[in-house]
Amino acid sequence: MSERGPAPGDLALIEALVNTLDIEAGADALDTEDGRTPFGLTAHQVSRARELRESLRATLLAHAGHPAHQDVTPLGELLARAPLLIELDARDGSARLAPADADPLLSRVAAAIAGSLVAGTWPRLKACEAPTCHWAYYDRSPAGRGRWCSMAVCGSRAKMRRYRAK
Secondary structure, eight states: OOOSOOOSTTHHHHHHHHTTEETTTTEEGGGSHHHHGGGTOOGGGHHHHHHHHHHHHHHHHHHTTOOOSSOOOOHHHHHTTOOEEEEEOTTTOOEEEEEOSSOHHHHHHHHHHHHHHHHTOGGGEEEOSOTTTOOEEEOOOTTSOOOOSOIIIIIHHHHHHHHHHO
């Protein structure tokens, strides 16, 4: 739904995963093979991916100052199952986090969060406050107080509802 650009770096993976569900339309991209392919998922892995997605959504709502949309497994519990390795490049000494297990999506998400914590970008990944949306977006506003994925759609609807309520 968002007209915003994708989140920076590896946060784009998390943004894309959260945005596989269009709440308003009721369409879940993880129901299709094409929707699962970017995440390397099989049909048997979808239920765990959905659990991860909704835990991420609850965390992104918290980044925006909103309560969780539903009861979910805490993200920390899920990430505890995601072992990571530090890979070092012998040529230049650079390091990166890499998945260390058979659940690469969970480990890729964990690595993305760890990298964004270091970069200071993790708190800027948020979920839209509109209850019919909750789309993930990267808040590039100077003060970091963005509330909606799209000012033209969700923001406009919220402002119109407030106006009509008066």
